[in-house]
Amino acid sequence: MADSIPLPISLPQHPPLLVVVSGPSAVGKDAALTRMRELNYPFYFLVTNTTRPKRPEEVEGVDYHFVTREQFQEMEGNGDFLEHAVVYGYDYGNSRRQVREALARGLDVIMRIDVQGAATIKRLVPDAVFIFLLPPTLDKLERRLRKRRTEPEEYLRLRVHAARLEMSEMDKFDYVIVNEDDALDDTADLIYSIIRAEKCRVKPRQIVV
Numbered sequence: 263m264a265d266s267i268p269l270p271i272s273l274p275q276h277p278p279l280l281v282v283v284s285g286p287s288a289v290g291k292d293a294a295l296t297r298m299r300e301l302n303y304p305f306y307f308l309v310t311n312t313t314r315p316k317r318p319e320e321v322e323g324v325d326y327h328f329v330t331r332e333q334f335q336e337m338e339g340n341g342d343f344l345e346h347a348v349v350y351g352y353d354y355g356n357s358r359r360q361v362r363e364a365l366a367r368g369l370d371v372i373m374r375i376d377v378q379g380a381a382t383i384k385r386l387v388p389d390a391v392f393i394f395l396l397p398p399t400l401d402k403l404e405r406r407l408r409k410r411r412t413e414p415e416e417y418l419r420l421r422v423h424a425a426r427l428e429m430s431e432m433d434k435f436d437y438v439i440v441n442e443d444d445a446l447d448d449t450a451d452l453i454y455s456i457i458r459a460e461k462c463r464v465k466p467r468q469i470v471v
């Protein structure tokens with residue numbers, strides 16, 4: 263008997279996804295996404311524009327697009343941003359055009375964003391996939407913040423306080439991952455697993471940006 267009798271149903275078509283990775287500052291969003299990039303996970307990694315000064319280890323165009331306040335305001339005036347926000351005194355904004363172009367090329371777009379930004383994206387693009395990263399404990403988060411040593415002590419305390427509030431937003435997300443110490447590959451793999459599972463949905467998400 264022939265072994266190529268077609269299925270009596272049509273399989274769902276999955277348009278590319280917008281994946282939002284969020285969580286408190288220093289939880290490891292950037293590190294997880296950098297690791298995914300290193301491991302050549304097949305995504306379009308959206309690069310945020312920011313007016314924050316570059317940290318020594320950061321690379322322009324990879325970690326952020328570092329722009330002046332004037333440049334940022336011009337982009338904002340042109341309606342370039344899908345979402346933009348002031349975070350700890352600096353501007354951050356993601357380009358709507360870049361998201362649209364990547365989706366049109368069939369690429370899943372992955373972005374990292376703070377918790378308030380994720381809430382904005384949820385309003386604008388409710389069908390995006392929302393992933394929340396948690397630290398294993400509060401003191402481990404504080405240790406990660408201190409290790410970075412980029413902020414003065416009072417900002418550090420502010421960020422720990424903000425982290426407590428941000429964690430209470432977790433139930434607005436679709437998935438939660440605890441980003442354990444020295445386990446970036448696991449976190450990267452879990453993010454990828456979530457996206458693979460999303461590609462098995464019977465009713466695919468429809469991303470409209």
Ligand code: 5GP
Pocket residue numbers: 285286287288291310311314345346347349354355356374375376377378379380
């Ligand atoms: P940092 O300056 O430490 O790299 O980032 C500060 C916070 O801003 C982090 O929580 C980071 O995820 C967030 N962030 C980065 N890009 C964006 C963005 O485009 N929009 C918003 N709302 N937050 C962002």
